[in-house]
Amino acid sequence: KAGVTQTPRYLIKTRGQQVTLSCSPISGHRSVSWYQQTPGQGLQFLFEYFSETQRNKGNFPGRFSGRQFSNSRSEMNVSTLELGDSALYLCASSLGTETTREQYFGPGTRLTVT
Amino acid sequence: AQTVTQSQPEMSVQEAETVTLSCTYDTSESDYYLFWYKQPPSRQMILVIRQEAYKQQNATENRFSVNFQKAAKSFSLKISDSQLGDAAMYFCAYRSAYGTGTASKLTFGTGTRLQVTL
Numbered sequence: 396k397a398g399v400t401q402t403p404r405y406l407i408k409t410r411g412q413q414v415t416l417s418c419s420p421i422s423g424h425r426s427v428s429w430y431q432q433t434p435g436q437g438l439q440f441l442f443e444y445f446s447e448t449q450r451n452k453g454n455f456p457g458r459f460s461g462r463q464f465s466n467s468r469s470e471m472n473v474s475t476l477e478l479g480d481s482a483l484y485l486c487a488s489s490l491g492t493e494t495t496r497e498q499y500f501g502p503g504t505r506l507t508v509t
Numbered sequence: 510a511q512t513v514t515q516s517q518p519e520m521s522v523q524e525a526e527t528v529t530l531s532c533t534y535d536t537s538e539s540d541y542y543l544f545w546y547k548q549p550p551s552r553q554m555i556l557v558i559r560q561e562a563y564k565q566q567n568a569t570e571n572r573f574s575v576n577f578q579k580a581a582k583s584f585s586l587k588i589s590d591s592q593l594g595d596a597a598m599y600f601c602a603y604r605s606a607y608g609t610g611t612a613s614k615l616t617f618g619t620g621t622r623l624q625v626t627l
Contacts (some may be wrong), residue, residue: 405514428613436598438617451613485553498615500546500554 397422397507399488413474416504420467420488426450427469431460432483441484444469445491450455461483473506481508511536511603515618519555522591523626529576530586532601532623540606543584544615549597557599560584562606588623596625 400419408414420427429441439452444463461471467488473480483505487498512535522528530552534543545557567575572592576585584609588595601618 426613428615430615437619438615438616440616443613445613453614485554487554487615497559499554499556502551502553505552 401437401484401486401504403504404502405505405507407424407509408476409509410476410478412476413472414476414506415470415472416484416486416506418469418471418486418488420469420486421499422481424488424490424499425467426489426491427463427467428467428487428489429471430485430487431455432485432503433481438485441471457464476508478508480506482506489493510536511541511605511616513601513603513616513618515601515621517621518619519622519624521624521626522588524591524593524626526591527587527589528591528623530588530599530601530623532584532586532618534582534584534601534603536582536603538605538607542604542606543588544602544604545573545575545602546602546617547595547597548600548620554600558586569618573627591625591627593627596623 402417426445428443432438443451447463458474463469483503485503488503489498513529514533541562543560547555547557558568558570558573574587598620598621602615604615
């Protein structure tokens with residue numbers, strides 16, 4: 396079974412621009428979570444989507460948004476990029492059921508904002 | 510809110526030896542899950558082992574085992590017969606067992622970088 400895939404793997408953007416990252420979960424998984432990893436703040440939860448609905452959201456400004464499609468693929472968008480948004484963005488998928496929600500991570504998208 | 514603390518930023522172990530990574534957490538919940546994830550230089554987060562809080566028996570996965578002390582809120586990872594491929598960042602993580610929304614969130618510690626030497 397194919398793992399979680401994220402595209403693109405690397406991205407360089409300029410301050411003020413916007414960016415969209417994509418995540419394709421493991422086949423059959425209906426839940427997708429996003430995390431931001433930086434040297435200063437570590438791993439922080441952004442949000443989770445299940446069946447096209449945002450189920451949980453972390454403490455990030457409104458510039459960070461996401462969505463999930465009917466095939467469970469998810470995108471996250473960051474508008475008006477700031478230097479501090481430079482990070483590794485990790486996506487994780489899980490079945491989404493109550494008892495089997497072990498999360499499997501993708502390889503991440505490395506975003507650099509200049 | 511839950512917090513996870515890893516007090517060892519770096520650890521070193523010789524090949525074939527045993528090393529223990531520490532993790533403590535703070536929560537008011539009685540039911541939850543604890544995890545150890547490994548992040549090698551490739552940055553891919555890999556699940557190493559999981560522990561359900563309601564289970565008293567410590568989880569074991571091949572060379573990896575945990576020492577789960579619920580009352581002390583401690584969750585350490587023991588790696589036996591260390592191999593060069595074990596070199597990575599190791600993250601301890603907490604997940605609530607309650608609800609459907611908030612329960613999905615993983616709260617991570619700051620990580621421990623493990624070096625394996627010959």
